Amino acid sequence: MVLVFRTANLVKFPFKKTFSAETKLFENNFVQFMCFSTQLIQWYRQNKRNLPWRETTDPYRIWLSEIILQQTRVEQGLPYFLKYVQTYPNLSDFAKANEDEILKYWQGLGYYSRARNMLNTAKQIIKFHNGKFPENYAALIQLKGIGPYTAAAIASFAFNEKVAVVDGNVFRVLSRFLGIYEPINNSAARKLFTKAALELMNKKNPAEFNQAIMEFGATLCKPAKPDCSNCPISSACFAFSKNKIAELPVKIVKPIKRIRYFNYLHLNDSGNTFFKKRESKDIWQGLYEFPLIETPKTINQDELLEHPDFKKLVQKAKIKITNWHSAKKHILSHQIIYARFWQIEMVKGNLKQDKAIIKISEERLAEYPVPRILDIYLKNNNLV
DNA sequence: GTCCCGGTAC
DNA sequence: GTACCGGGAC
Numbered sequence A: 001m002v003l004v005f006r007t008a009n010l011v012k013f014p015f016k017k018t019f020s021a022e023t024k025l026f027e028n029n030f031v032q033f034m035c036f037s038t039q040l041i042q043w044y045r046q047n048k049r050n051l052p053w054r055e056t057t058d059p060y061r062i063w064l065s066e067i068i069l070q071q072t073r074v075e076q077g078l079p080y081f082l083k084y085v086q087t088y089p090n091l092s093d094f095a096k097a098n099e100d101e102i103l104k105y106w107q108g109l110g111y112y113s114r115a116r117n118m119l120n121t122a123k124q125i126i127k128f129h130n131g132k133f134p135e136n137y138a139a140l141i142q143l144k145g146i147g148p149y150t151a152a153a154i155a156s157f158a159f160n161e162k163v164a165v166v167d168g169n170v171f172r173v174l175s176r177f178l179g180i181y182e183p184i185n186n187s188a189a190r191k192l193f194t195k196a197a198l199e200l201m202n203k204k205n206p207a208e209f210n211q212a213i214m215e216f217g218a219t220l221c222k223p224a225k226p227d228c229s230n231c232p233i234s235s236a237c238f239a240f241s242k243n244k245i246a247e248l249p250v251k252i253v254k255p256i257k258r259i260r261y262f263n264y265l266h267l268n269d270s271g272n273t274f275f276k277k278r279e280s281k282d283i284w285q286g287l288y289e290f291p292l293i294e295t296p297k298t299i300n301q302d303e304l305l306e307h308p309d310f311k312k313l314v315q316k317a318k319i320k321i322t323n324w325h326s327a328k329k330h331i332l333s334h335q336i337i338y339a340r341f342w343q344i345e346m347v348k349g350n351l352k353q354d355k356a357i358i359k360i361s362e363e364r365l366a367e368y369p370v371p372r373i374l375d376i377y378l379k380n381n382n383l384v
Numbered sequence B: 001g002t003c004c005c006g007g008t009a010c
Numbered sequence C: 001g002t003a004c005c006g007g008g009a010c
Helices: A021-029 A031-047 A059-069 A074-087 A091-096 A099-106 A113-128 A148-159 A168-178 A187-200 A206-219 A301-306 A308-314 A362-367 A372-380
Strands: A258-268 A272-277 A292-295 A318-324 A328-331 A335-348 A357-361
Touching: A031 A206, A059 A074, A059 A091, A059 A113, A059 A148, A074 A099, A091 A113, A099 A113, A148 A206, A168 A187, A168 A206, A258 A372, A272 A362, A301 A308, A301 A318, A328 A372, A335 A372, A357 A362
Parallel strands: A258 A335
Antiparallel strands: A258 A272, A258 A292, A272 A357, A318 A335, A328 A335
């Protein structure tokens, strides 16, 4: 399907923000994206799912649906919506409910603060707004549980206010279509995308435009495997034309920092110490380190002595903790390791027989490959 | 099993 | 910036 753009509908690329160099080129070639709104709405009318909250302009029901749909897929949220509407047909019914009741119906949906906030907000509206739902974005966003997205959704769907919804779908659709490389999990992104969405919006029908762009993102311009072959605007789409669909939207990857506590046993057995090669599917595979006891949190001397792994290792040998160090922080791309080195004197007896643990002279420590954090420790203690 | 997705409150 | 949650894709 070829998209025919009418010159009369063109507007200038409305953003000062510099996009990628490619976007600039794209801008020259495809200023035609102005039929975006028309095309999208046309697509929406032909492809929309029939959903109960689309049959109403009752702000209460729209609010209910929008809160339920936060962080939630339509298919999962739908039965909850029906249950709530049936049980509480209007706001005052809802406001009279108690929290247990509301939460019971919410059970399984997750993010339970949404339900608690809803009850709170319902009561607020009864008390401070004479039971009448606030009718504009500014008033809506004051309410608990209603942020920028939900305020825009209610304001446009129920009252046709000219405000753009910016949810995950909108980020995706616009970043792909316009070639916006601003990372969507940056604080600057919302402003930029809100501006973009507002520029593209059909101001005569904000409600339908907002519905359309989100439905489009949810069912066609999906995060993975978007259905570009059936897309009515692919010919004007930056990502499609430049084969950049997979890289948009841009998201800053924030590695999850797993926090771990390592207790390294620097044993001294008359000039010898012990090393163990790391074999498991974990960090530092193949490197050597002191016998390690990993704990879920930081531990003190008594806790170390009582630790089952420690007891298993030492068994009946007589030992003495001669020194310990405060935990050293070691940051990897995806983990934070707090490593504490315990210096322990073997007074009498031997460690548990363990083929993996090798006994080595402290003079020869330098011959073994060790993780950075161990290397630093050994250097600090003049051992390498 | 692991990874990815997603609005708001604080 | 991080906690809150469950589901779907792989």
